[in-house]
Amino acid sequence: KAEDNMYRQKLVDSKSIISSIISSLEKTLFEKSVKTERHTEKVREMSLELARSVKLPKSEMDELSLLASIYDIGKVAILDIVLNKKENLSKREWETIKRHPEIGYRIALASHQLSSIAQYILTAHEWWDGTGYPQGLTGENIPILSRIITIVDAYEAMITGRPHKKAISKKAAIKELNKCSGTQFDPKLVERFIAILKKNSKY
Numbered sequence: 001k002a003e004d005n006m007y008r009q010k011l012v013d014s015k016s017i018i019s020s021i022i023s024s025l026e027k028t029l030f031e032k033s034v035k036t037e038r039h040t041e042k043v044r045e046m047s048l049e050l051a052r053s054v055k056l057p058k059s060e061m062d063e064l065s066l067l068a069s070i071y072d073i074g075k076v077a078i079l080d081i082v083l084n085k086k087e088n089l090s091k092r093e094w095e096t097i098k099r100h101p102e103i104g105y106r107i108a109l110a111s112h113q114l115s116s117i118a119q120y121i122l123t124a125h126e127w128w129d130g131t132g133y134p135q136g137l138t139g140e141n142i143p144i145l146s147r148i149i150t151i152v153d154a155y156e157a158m159i160t161g162r163p164h165k166k167a168i169s170k171k172a173a174i175k176e177l178n179k180c181s182g183t184q185f186d187p188k189l190v191e192r193f194i195a196i197l198k199k200n201s202k203y
Contacts, residue, residue: 021113022069028076039156044068046152046196046203053192056144064145067117071124071149074104098133101125120145124153129183139186147186151177151193154184170197 030037047068051061075083078100082093089097101122108118123146126132128139132150142150158176161167168176174194181190197203 021111022066025070025073025076025107029070029072039160040069042203043149043152043156046156046193047148049196049200050148050152050189050193051145053196054144054189060145063117063120064148066114067120067124067145067149068152070104070108070114070117071121071153072100072104073107073121074100074102076107077103098125102134117145119143120149124149126150127184128186131183142186144186144189147189151185151189154180155193155197170203174198 026037026040044065047064048061051064056064078096082089082096085093101124105118105122108114108121120143123135123137123142126135126137126142126146127150128142128147130136130138132142155173155177157165158168158173159170174197177185177190177194181187
């Protein structure tokens with residue numbers, strides 16, 4: 001019984017450590033104005049709904065929920081002036097931005113609690129047709145959790161806007177998702193996601 005109690009306590013402590021790490025990393029991102037709390041919550045909510053629609057197992061749903069919080073964590077190492085620039089980025093600045101998945105991967109890999117999602121952080125900016133970064137992976141070589149995040153993050157960015165891009169309407173964003181299906185996005189997942197968007201007015 002004592003061993004059972006000790007095991008349970010370790011589990012609670014472990015969850016507390018993970019929660020503390022995530023909160024700290026998220027706070028840093030929010031302070032850098034990379035994304036808001038609201039954006040993070042919406043990405044998580046929509047990602048989980050898309051994952052449910054393709055019947056991902058519970059273990060992957062848990063990892064996706066964690067991933068949705070910190071997939072862009074590598075941006076903590078990028079200068080604010082570059083992240084929040086309203087003008088078009090220079091070639092050098094864009095190359096700097098493109099390093100953040102690898103930085104995030106290394107951050108996650110260094111933590112026992114986050115190492116399980118390190119690979120997904122690394123591949124969250126890969127494109128279905130192989131023109132993404134940093135590895136140029138194609139199709140189903142990109143983990144499904146990363147493919148889900150790529151679609152949902154792009155949609156949320158389109159409807160809320162970014163420092164260098166104005167927000168667009170839901171209708172225009174859906175049109176853009178369709179346009180990029182098979183190039184940037186997994187076509188089957190895009191189809192599922194658009195169906196969810198059309199059914200749900202809150203998105």
